[in-house]
Each structure stands twice: as structure tokens, then as C-alpha cells.
Amino acid sequence: MGPKPRAAIWVSAIGIAVFQVVGSFGAAANQPTRRGVDAFALVLVLLGPAALAVRDRFPSVAVGAAVVAADVYVGVGYPYGPIFLSVVVALFAGVAAGRRRETWLLAGVGFVGFIAASAVDPRASEGVGAVHLALVAGWLVVVLAISEVVRVRRDRAAEAERARREERQRRIGDQRLRLAQDLHDVLAHNISLINVQASVALHLLDEQPDEARPALTTIKEASRDALHELRTALDLLRRGDDAPLAPAPGLADLPALVDGVRAGGLDVRFTPPTVSEGTIPAAVELVAYRIVQEALTNATRHARARVVTVGLGYSQGDALTVEVTDDGIGGRDDAAPGLDDAVAGNGIAGMRERAAAVGGTVEAGPRRGGGFEVIARLPVDPR
Numbered sequence: 001m002g003p004k005p006r007a008a009i010w011v012s013a014i015g016i017a018v019f020q021v022v023g024s025f026g027a028a029a030n031q032p033t034r035r036g037v038d039a040f041a042l043v044l045v046l047l048g049p050a051a052l053a054v055r056d057r058f059p060s061v062a063v064g065a066a067v068v069a070a071d072v073y074v075g076v077g078y079p080y081g082p083i084f085l086s087v088v089v090a091l092f093a094g095v096a097a098g099r100r101r102e103t104w105l106l107a108g109v110g111f112v113g114f115i116a117a118s119a120v121d122p123r124a125s126e127g128v129g130a131v132h133l134a135l136v137a138g139w140l141v142v143v144l145a146i147s148e149v150v151r152v153r154r155d156r157a158a159e160a161e162r163a164r165r166e167e168r169q170r171r172i173g174d175q176r177l178r179l180a181q182d183l184h185d186v187l188a189h190n191i192s193l194i195n196v197q198a199s200v201a202l203h204l205l206d207e208q209p210d211e212a213r214p215a216l217t218t219i220k221e222a223s224r225d226a227l228h229e230l231r232t233a234l235d236l237l238r239r240g241d242d243a244p245l246a247p248a249p250g251l252a253d254l255p256a257l258v259d260g261v262r263a264g265g266l267d268v269r270f271t272p273p274t275v276s277e278g279t280i281p282a283a284v285e286l287v288a289y290r291i292v293q294e295a296l297t298n299a300t301r302h303a304r305a306r307v308v309t310v311g312l313g314y315s316q317g318d319a320l321t322v323e324v325t326d327d328g329i330g331g332r333d334d335a336a337p338g339l340d341d342a343v344a345g346n347g348i349a350g351m352r353e354r355a356a357a358v359g360g361t362v363e364a365g366p367r368r369g370g371g372f373e374v375i376a377r378l379p380v381d382p383r
Helices: 004-031 039-052 059-076 084-096 102-121 130-205 209-239 252-264 280-300 339-357
Strands: 269-271 308-315 319-326 361-367 372-379
Touching: 004 039, 004 084, 039 059, 039 084, 059 102, 084 102, 084 130, 130 209, 130 252, 130 280, 130 339, 209 252, 252 269, 252 280, 252 308, 252 339, 269 280, 280 308, 280 319, 280 339, 280 372, 339 361, 339 372
Parallel strands: 269 308
Antiparallel strands: 308 319, 319 372, 361 372
């Protein structure tokens, strides 16, 4: 809950002033033994509302002015009336503004002043009664206690709202990070396919133009998929929310992924795992899919591999294991460094980040006998 607008504070102060003036004349009519309302009484009645007009900026001043005006009003002998409304509002505003110690102190000083005012009141028919003072003290404590309760609830509501905003910003940040990872994986994979198929098409275009058609078809499909992913990502960024992009790919989408790589001429040996639908959490399936996708992309772009083997193993209630190996030059000393190697390095780091998000691990590096391997272990229950 934010601070009240200045206009609302002024309007409330004017309303309290009108109520106190009119109510004081009414109280005087019902208390003929008390001193009548005169010009000085009106000054005292209006002093509290005037201070309330600046209670958002000077809460302690508002409390002090309202309390002093009420004490003097009682001490002079004017009729008891709505002048105490300013005191109530000022005490509430002081506590709500966080000036708790000053407000309680001024309330205590004001009560002592009220005792003194009652003692010197020339219109008091009797001395200051203990019951009367006890009622006033109880009234003060109740007002302050209610103010404290309202302040605590307001602070809790503000803290809860702040926590909700931070949580929403965190979710948006996480979504954008996942978006960046997905774009890296999807675009790198499709651009790699486009690059390979373009090379094939150029090679066949002059001598065997009919044989170039499948390569051009693959290029069209890969570029269409890449553009779709890019448009979806940009739309999400424009909206600025954390809504899901689309149904996340999983193990059932791996055959299509493998077929797309095979169309580029790479021999991919893959046997789909035997897993019942719903057995593995969707988040784990997505991580497994992205790891296979990234590994195939790296093998296509820089490994110069001829054969890639993709294997997935599942131990019920334990973990999903993903293993991708190739017979290329990954990790060899004579492999020429360059942009592809940098991309591959970032891709492996992305694999590890994805696996860590579900409690898993990724090991990647040259394998004995040549080639490169990626082995991921993903718990199926990452609690």
C-alpha cells in the first residue's frame, strides 16, 4: 500500500475540520455548564485538522499539535466533543508512518497534560476522578494498539507484494535464460543442417540436379523451423510474461530429430528407449532431448564424424542415461581451433547447466579409441 495522494489528505483534513466545528457547537448545546464555543475554541478545534493536513510529511508534528489543542481545550473548560477525533487520526497516522516511539511518547505526555488540564478545568464540578482517567488511558491504549495492528498488517501486505514482484521478476529472468538456451540449441542445430544440405545441393546441382531436391527440401524445412522458433521467442520477449512457448519436445520427438540429421548424410544409429508415456518427468525429457540435439549439432559442425551413436537407458525409479558418441576428430590435438570449437564449448556448458537444473550431470570429452562422447545422467525424480 503506497502513500496517500496529497489531495486525499487535504480532503480528509477539511472533512475532519468541518465535523469538529459543527460537532463542537452541538456538544455546547448539550453541556450548558461548560464554557461556550468562542473564537479561541474554534482556533483550538481547527488546530488539529490543520496539522493533519501535513501528517504524511510531519507525522510527529500532527500528533503533538492535536494533543496540545485537546489538552488546552479541556483545561479552559470548553465542552467535551469531537476535538478528540484529530487526536485519534494523528495517533494512527504517526504509528502508520513508522514513528512509533515518538507517537507513544507524545501520547503519554498528552495523557499527563490531560490530567493537568482536568485538574485546572474551571468548569469541572468535581475533582479529577480515577475512573474518568482510567477510561481516557484505556481509550488511548486501544487507539494505539489498533494502529499497531493495522501497521503490522500493512507492512506484511507490502512485504508480500514485494516478494511477489521479486518472484515474478525471477520467473521472467529464468524464462529468458531458458529461452536463450533453447534458441542456441534450435538455431545452431537448424543452421548446421542448412549448412550441410547447402553443401550437398551445391555439389549435386550441376551434375545431378534432380538429386539436389531432397537437400533443398531439408533446407526449406530447417529454415522454416528456425524462423518459427525465432518469431515465438521474440513474441514472448515483447509480452514480457513467463507463459510457456509451446509444448516442450521430449523423447517422442527424438526420431524426427535423428531423421533430420540423417538427411544431411550423417549415419546416426539410434534405438528409441522403451519407456511408458508419463514415466519420466517432462522437464527431464526436455533436457535429454536438448542434450541429444546439441551433441548431434556439435558432431555435424566440427567433428567430421561419419557415424554417431545415440543411446538412452532407463532404470526405473532411478535415472535416465543419455550417451552420444561419434568417430570424428573431437578433442584431437590436430583439430583446427576456430568458431565451431567455441560454439561447441558453449554447447557443452549449456548441456551441463540444463542437466544441473534437474539434478543431473554431464561428462563430455574424447573417448578412448578416437572420437568424442557425451554421457548424461538425469535423475527421474530430481527432488
